Amino acid sequence: MFTLNRAFGEQRLGYQDIIDSDLPYVSVLIPMHNEEKVAENVLNALLNTDYPKDRIEIIPIDDNSTDRTREILEDYSSKYPHLIKPLYRGSYLPRGKPSALNDALKVAEGEIIIVFDADYIPPKGIIRDLAVSFLDPEVGVVPLNISKNLLTRLFDLERIGGYQVDQQARYNLKLIPQFGGTVGGFRKELILKLGGFNPKILAEDTELTIKAYINGVKVCYTNRAECYEEAPETWEVRAKQIRRWSRGHNQVMFRYLLPLIKSPYLSLREKVDGVFLLCVYLISPLFLIGLVDSIVLFFLGEMQILGSSFFIFLSAYNTFGNFAPFYKIGLGALLDGATYRIFLLPLLLFNFFFNMWYSSLGFFDSVLDLITRRDPVWHKTERFRNGGDVNCCS
């Protein structure tokens, strides 16, 4: 449905093309923990912004780094004291992105808060695009280092399908486009009203999206605001990332599924989409259990579906349901003007099993979190860039 909508449906337009005055004061927050490899790139790119310099402040948040991050921030702060205002968090404070953002919100003066992960490289016009949207915009992204190996190239394909098709279609259909967390913005007033970011939730972006909708606030997706992000270059790092995403997402699912269904502010279609969105990482363990169950039943001779109408239903679902991500990625690649990389699409089959396994582990982590009431520990995704300038912002 999303693929068809993106291909043939009416696309919702943002306000970026028609508003050029009354730009709001914007605070750009960049949480950083040991980001010496990427800190200069993101700061250089932000200094290049076309947003009026008297309407913006940049707050890099050094979250108790042990590398050269603090030194880099001090250097930039001394060069641009009115623009770059770092926030240094000591070791006595709880670490993690949500806590860092909460502290930065206390000092941020902007009416609009824009958050970039440190590995993102924002283009010149992106602050204006996000600020003008003024709600809770999402950003289309493309990985930076896709040429490195098979993993980064497959990651690139997943991102193309996710942003170019899935998120834009959700926005077109007035469903629930998700705040990605890595690049996006929100009203400061809104996040303060919602009680800030919860440090006990690993997917603070998903939580913000769902809390906003439950409280009657919409998310606006901005497909044309795009920038590079760094993709994990080793399977081990990617596995940890997926497991963390799944664990955080499921934490949000356990906490907000019922409030979302009961919320008086959501339309029926938003509720249905919200339930699907919240349960997306639940599919992996269900599928895994189903797979194991099917194999066991098959060898026990209990699989009596061949020849029945159920088999036809299953085949139809398999064709149009399970392959939906492949359709999305195919269309996304077409819309993005990608060429031969689409030939890698069949290899995503193996990625699917990899993702399924680590998403399932993340789900079981979240179940344990729920049962034992333990607090999750924040693990930062390892960076692979070697520092220095990147072509975009040198």
Next chain:
Amino acid sequence: MLLITLIFLLFLLFPFLPSIKEYLNPRDILPLPIDFNYSRNPRYFSESFKRKLHETIKIEDVLKALDGTGILDFHGEDIKIYHIDSIPSEMELNKIIYMLGDLKTGENVTIKGNVFSQGKVVLENNSEIGEKGKIKSAIGKKGIHIKGKVKVYGYMMTEGEGKVN
């Protein structure tokens, strides 16, 4: 049995051949291009429309069309030439409107094309310019005056005074 197994494996491998080829001999590995110096101009569409009109339509051609000795063409689409300074109430037009002087609409007028006036544009109550899902411009070089409930699906631009009441 061995032959069947080999044929089965061959068919299983077949969908992956393009992938393996692209993996071993990558032809599309660079990040998708992003113009990092791109800075959005919110007036792009209206400026572009105005520029195209100026480039395409010369005043002498307009004058020829007005005296009946010529016809204007704008990228294959006829441009309507009006000898009047107002569009009557309830009228629906599906063309681009180009006015040498002022343009005044009556009430309940619908214009589905772009509107460009060298003078002022006055839009009366319940007028509509453009249609849902299509970006159109309403440009009154010397001013735009909106009276009552007016819908414009797109952009309004003036170098003069913009007035709403």
